[in-house]
Each structure stands twice: as structure tokens, then as C-alpha cells.
Amino acid sequence: MAKGRFSNFITKEFKHIFRDTRTLLIVLVMPVLQLLIFGFVISSEIKNANYAVLDYTNDYNTKKLVQRISSSGYFNFKGYLKSENEINEVFKNGDAKLVLIIGNNFTQKLQNENFANYQVVTDASDPNTASILASYAQGIVNSFTAEYFGSSQQKERVNVQSRMLYNEEMNSAFMFVPGTMVLILMLVTAMMTSISITREKEMGTMEILLVSPLKPWQIVVGKVIPYIGIAFTNVLVIILMGYTVFHLPLRGNFLLLMGVSSLFIVLALSLGILISTLSNSQAVAMFMSMFALMLPTILLSGFIFPIENMPKILQWLSLIMPPRWFLSALKTIMIKGQGLQYVISEVLVMLTMTTVFIALSIKKFKVRLE
């Protein structure tokens, strides 16, 4: 009999979801769109940035250097400047993002003093782009000078070679696919469950359910089960799209990945339930989810902004953000291909958080019932 009640409840819940176009869009279409948008918008590599050159040496060698930069694919040569005064102008007009200044007697100094006399000036109104461009340009100049010495066989230079482990091609999918997954799971599970539970309160149907022989936990579990199903579908779709569209390899154990994901789904659900016990209307639940879940997920989880660069206070704050731990575990498993022992602390933290949220919800839910 209890089984009949339950399946009945779940069928009803699915009907709510599938009959409301907006809900359906949020839970099934938006994840795909979000992944695609993030995928094509957030790209850490820059191609064809305009640059100009102020060349005080202007000999065969420096021309070769400019040619090298122009043919790298990262830069697009806009022309030579005549004086330093023009630098500001090209930045202000937006004609160039970077200016390479080649000092006096570049070739001579390189030969005699082992010193590459150049300077890179960037338009740092967009600091990220500026620093990436500067490092690209320096990299090209460095390899150019190294080659110069290499061919003349004069001196052994210190040559630093950097390797980007786990993401040799600097594929930005490594960053946004796990990040989007966290964002979407938060949205679908925490926000949608909190809204769907408060909707029953707002509509007055919750009272009817509470008067019925159903136990409160049965009501809550019945309401969240469909969202668990949808959340899993989303996880699979995102991993699949990451693999096919964005070439993100899945290096770790698939079962471990699913295990950690389900832990996070339960964690997000318990948060959603907690929010629903604190709010009496859908609008409030939505608002709380936005501010308590969405913003921290985007800002403090390490999804977009590196936690290491944050002020200490925000770093501590990020410790209590559930998405931070999931994101870290996700990256370790998906990208580094590590096993359970490397994500054990993340798993333990998430387990503890889940327990706390569930305990709080039970306490709150009882208070509501008196």
C-alpha cells in the first residue's frame, strides 16, 4: 500500500514538471544551453589579437621577429608606430591590444650583452586578456632569441620549458564543464526542489497532504525523487557533451564520478529542503536560492575565479560552500583521473554538510507542524 502511495506521488510530481513549460525549460533545455554558452564564451585562449610594433632598431633580425609573432596565430599585425606618443592613441582607439617596443640596437645587444632589449605594453583595461597576451608575446620573443643563439651556437642559455600537466592544450573545457555541472546541479536540485515544495505551501495543498496519513518525510522524499532523476540525466548529458563537443576526456573511474555526483545531488537536495522550510512563498525560495546558492557557486567555488587569489576572508568563506568541494573532487576525478583516496576529504566534507542540512531541515519541518 505504501508503495502505491509513493509511486502515485512521484507520478504527480512528474506531471507538474512536464506540464509546466518553464520548469521543463529550466531542468532540461537550460543545462544544455548553459554548457554551450559557457563553452563558446569562456575561452582562455586568445586568437588574432591586434598588435602594433614600435621598432627602434629596424633591421633584418627585428623584421624576422615581427614576422614570427604575426604568423603565430595569436596576433594580427596592425602596423608600425612612429613614436611612443602613438602608443596611447592606438590603445584608446582600440586599434591594438598590445604594442611591442623593440629597443635601440636590439641585435647588437643580443649578441654582445645577452640581453633582449624589448618591452611589451598591453591594454590592461581587460587585465586577464592583457596578461595572457603579454605572456604569449614574451614566449614568442624568448623562443626567438633562444633560436638565435641556438643557430649561432654561441652560448648556452637558461631555457625554461613549462608544461601544462593534465591539460596540455590549455583546453578551457577543463574549467567550464565541471563548473557548469556544479551550477546546473545546484539549480535543478536545490532551487527547483525548494520552489516546488514552497509551491505546495503557497497553494494550500501542503495542508491537505499534512492532514493525510502520509508522513512528512514521505511527502518530502516523494517530492524530491523526480528531481534526483532529472539531476542524474543532467550529469550524464553534461559528461557526454563535454566529451563529444568539447573534447574533455573522462580520465577517472566513471562509477566514482557518479558516486560523488550523487553525494552532491543529495547535498543540494538537502539544501533545497532546508530553504523550503525557511520560506513560505515561491518568490522567497527563489530569492534565497539565488543569493545563497547561485552567487556563491559562481563566485566562491573556484569555478571562474581562483580561490588562491581571494582575500583570506573569502578563502575561509569558500570553505563552507558546498560547490567548492564538489568542484574540486570533480576535477580530481575527471581531469586528473585519480581514485577515491585523493578525494576522500572532499567526500567527508560533503557527507558532513549533508548530515547537518538534513538535521536542520528535520528540526525546522517539525517546528512548522508543531
Add this chain to the structure above:
Amino acid sequence: MTNAIEVENLVKRFGSFIAVNHLTFSVGKGEIFGLLGANGAGKTTTIRMLCGLLSPTSGKISVAGYDAYTQPEQIRASIGYMSQKFSLYSDLTVWENIRFFGGIYGLWGKELRIRALELVEEFKMHDFKDTKVESLPVGWRQRISLAVSLVHKPPIIFLDEPTSGVDPVGRRMFWETIHQISSMGTTVLVTTHYMDEAEYCHTVLVMVDGRIEAQGAPAQLKSTHGVESMNDLFLLLSRNGKLNIE
């Protein structure tokens, strides 16, 4: 036979505010019992305590022979409740609503189907059985809420202001249905602030500020207070009742 509902010295306080002040009454089986009073008189608080949605501060409650403190589960299984708020799923059809609520009361399969068909028959809902509730007029939605509260054939139903927002014709129809239900042996406890509806009840209890001001059959109350209608009686009791009684 015991009464369907027994209430003794029921009190509910919210902080220093006494919402329900020493209520004592009983409702016989198959009776239509009206709980009357202005907004804020304590009707809804009382009905919520009887249904187990709110715990009393003190006092005794027994519903269908079960004690509210020790046997809340048994009470839940033997009551139907229709709340003040509209309380059906508006994105589900009439048929789906009936089946869903039947389901949570443990009906299923053939039994549930038969009972749902019975209700459709009884409440003449054939024409819009498969219509979504949101597109029906208020009067009909209230009738469907009533039908839904009867899905598990409870011996007692609680109706909290079931006719608020319904036009006079709709209210008339609604009360006819209540009489029909009562004539089949179901006990009905109904709250209302439409005094004309009090005439339809077997027994009424008038609440003012959480206290009982009058209790008895409508005809008897009118004659003892020397008034023409229940409306007059109510105005008398709530405005300057104390002066006249003493």
C-alpha cells in the same frame, strides 16, 4: 454511541494572545455542526487543532473516538479536510486530482478507479472530468475540493470556510451537497462567516474572540435571544452581546 467529536476545555495561545479560550462542545454522528464567527474569532485555529495541524496549548480533543495526543495517525485516516485556501493541483485535471488524493489515502488499482468514478457520478462532474482545474469557475473548484476530501469515505469531514468567494447560487448548491453527505451518515464540521448559512446547520456554535457566545440549534437560539435571523443574532452577540446576556 459516542459522539463523533468531543472537545473539552480546549485552549490555544500564541504568545500572550489567546486564540481559543476554553472551548467545550461535542458533535453527534451525522450532524452538520457550524462553527460561526467573525474573521479572527478562532474558527480556523480550532479546526486546525481538530485536524492535527496545530497542537493545542491545553484541553482534550477526541475525534472519531481517537485521542488527538496519542492517536493522531488514526484520526488522520478517518477525517477529510477542505482548507480555507483553494487546495487542489491546478495543473492537474479533475480526474487526476481525485486519483492522486485517493492514492495518498492508500486507495489504488481497481478500488481507486471505482471510487473515483463514484465521486464523478455523485458530484455530476462528467463534463469536465478531464479538464484542468485551473480553467474551472470557483464554485466548481470548491465542489471538487469537497469531492476530493471525501475520496477515502471518511466518517468525519472538516470544511474550513468552504464557500468563501462563491456566488449565492453556488453556495446554495454547495449546501445541498453537504446535506446529501450528512444524510448518508457523515459528520460535517463547517466554519463560515456567512450567517445565512448557519440556518442550514443542525447545531451552531458562535465564537467571539476565542470564546463560545452561544451554542444550540439555530431555531432555538433565535427564539431564546428574540431575534429574526441568525444574522441579527450574530450582530447582537458580537457587538454588545455581553450586556444583553447579563
